Amino acid sequence: MLGDVQPIVVANRAPLTLELADAYRNTPERLVRGAGGLVTALSSLAASTRALWVAVARDDPDRILAARGDPAELVTDDGTSYRVAFVQPRPDSYELYYNTISNPLLWFIQHYLWDLAREPIVDTATRHAWQEGYVRVNQLVADRVVAEAKASSQPPLVFVQDYQLYCVPGMVRAQLPDVRIQHFVHIPWPTPMSWTVLPKQIRDAIVQGLLGADLVGFQTRRDVRNFLLTCEENLGLTVDFRERTVFFEGRVVWVRNYPISVDVGGLLQQAEGEDVRIEEERLLTWRPEKLILRVDRTDLSKNIVRGFLAYERMLEDHHELHGAVQFWAYLQPSRQDIDDYRAYLGSVLSVAAGINRKFSSGGWTPIRVEIDDVMARALAGYRQFDVLLVNPIYDGMNLVAKEGVLCNRRDGVMVLSENAGSHEELGDFALTVNPFDIDETAEALYLGLMMDAPQKRARAERICETVRSADINRWIALQLQDLRDLLKV
Secondary structure (H helix, E strand, O other), rough: OOOOOEEEEOOOOOEEEEEOOEEEOOEEEEEEEEOOHHHHHHHHHOOOOOOOEEEOOHHHHHHHHHOOOOOEEOOOOOEEEEEEEEEEEOHHHHHHHHHHHHHHHHHHHHOOOOOEEEEEEEOOOHHHHHHHHHHHHHHHHHHHHHHHHOOOOOOOEEEEEEEOOOOHHHHHHHHHOOOOEEEEEOOOOHHHHHHHOOEEEHHHHHHHHHOOOOEEOOOOHHHHHHHHHHHHHHOEEEEOOOOEEEEEEEEEEEEEOOOOOOOEEEEEEHHHHHHHHHHHHHHHOOOOOEEEEEEEEEHHHHHHHHHHHHHHHHHHHHHHHOOOOEEEEEEOOOOOOOOOHHHHHHHHHHHHHHHHHHEEEEEEHHHOEEEEOOOOHHHHHHOOOOOOHHHHHEEEEOOOHHHHHHHEEEEEEEEEEEEOHHHHHHHHHHEOOOOOOOHHHHHHHHHHHHHHHHHHHHHHHHOOOOOOHHOOOHHHHHHHHHHHHHHHO
């Protein structure tokens, strides 16, 4: 696949998770493949190429794994083998790196979430967190990558991932000028002006760190354009928009978009599993005539509250649906150690409760909210929905849009935010909405529920065709082909 090179995958998270034994529940210790789109996307590459995975030890289970080898040879309960080298920062440095700078500061900037009249407040504490947290952890990671690269008998090819590690490419190149580096950013890249929330020293260091790579990858064409504009307007660099390149320190850096996708075969096989069948049978005991579904983390960017308000508007306008429809929000807790996230979850539950008080009657509850993280239950929901609501404020991709329709067995209709990265591929076959427009979203939910069968089937088939033809293997293959072309790998 890659030729005579040593792949090194670099990410905040390891590709697997240690579930400790629980004597109370009588469950044994397990090593399971990590959750999330990033891990799913890169696991096949790491496993098939014997790549070394450099990760940050985030918690006690990670530190236990780190003690099992350096790098550790780890095998998940499904038999997949990984080599993982853990970097272990001090807890206070990790806290500053992850919970002060990466989340929420960078995450909020890149998803346009700040209420700029009030937040953020950038001060000495911010600069301290940047230097002693973000920069320090990035340097630890970069040093480990350099050490592994020097120890390899093959030329290293480094794949750095996402917003927690923006400085790593530049730090690695400073020590290994001829190293080959790709960095993929999984979340949106905003406009140049959005970055001016940060002091120039910090925002320039982020872009210069990324430009240490040979190839910088994003999800969408819009992200590529915004990054090139950021390089030109904020740093005064020479940019070629036609060729999608940036000239930096005597090198040409390629900037490309590679829309991430799903493991089609693996997902469909999982959706046919016994655990999904049990969850689906349970779902059918309460399923209404018409089911609207959303599957999301309780992240501010997911726009859950406006989705509920749009549903409320639909119920106000269409009384004939009372008792016949239910909105099932299957939500996974997210970053509950951050105040804004705890407050947002409270708002989600409060708004849902208010709508239920307003409309419930005769045993009918308009909104069903479940907060859990059981993939089999999410897959059962995917199989059964009539309308899938995916209305993020902004998203890098949002794989729910691809997973949901692919697994669905009812020719379900997707209502899709124009600001989701997946809209670039799937928008022509979904019902597109402005995620801030409650009335438009309400009308789209209604149209999705009322759409005739041939049109529903045609839309679902086109989405499935698109996802099948551009699966996770294609996402990896396109990047590798560009690396070959650029670097003669």
